[in-house]
Amino acid sequence: RKEVEQDPGPFNVPEGATVAFNCTYSNSASQSFFWYRQDCRKEPKLLMSVYSSGNEDGRFTAQLNRASQYISLLIRDSKLSDSATYLCVVPHQGYSSASKIIFGSGTRLSIRP
């Protein structure tokens, strides 16, 4: 089982729709979680951080379920500009302060007019 798993998609939804995707992680000791978006041939850009149960920023909501070890990302009223790959990122925190960072393979989202 991969340490961080995402549904690769692609998710193809109409503009204005609500879309959600999940990310599961295997390390129960992880304390922080991040969603990044990556546009084609660009670097990842931070979208949201999750340190407790969830976070909301405008049309974007991230929720953490520690019992089931997954993080979700919900996008409401989707825009054409939301088309990108969404990366789930989980620092692997364990017995030391080392923080190997684990990336999911990403979920591709395409918003159609």
Place this chain on the structure above:
Amino acid sequence: EAGVTQFPSHSVIEKGQTVTLRCDPISGHDNLYWYRRVMGKEIKFLLHFVKESKQDESGMPNNRFLAERTGGTYSTLKVQPAELEDSGVYFCASSLIPASEQYFGPGTRLTVT
């Protein structure tokens, strides 16, 4: 405030040659990370510096890769000798504290022929 910068943006070298990639983190960020993305795969962690010290280098593929961060400012990643499978995009990121929000550079696209 200047973001993370990387040099060069592209590099094409022959198998067996040496290449050195450079990363300048955001000023004041003690934590610096190197990642690699090969075609069709997820972004993979290579190593993490805290200031000039290697905190975690568990992701370095083999001893042909050498990362340094003398003085705790910019970092270099040397590949010597380069092999075909080293081709990919090498990202650098920095953060204020470990396992927190990271800011990525634009990446160096390395092609080994």
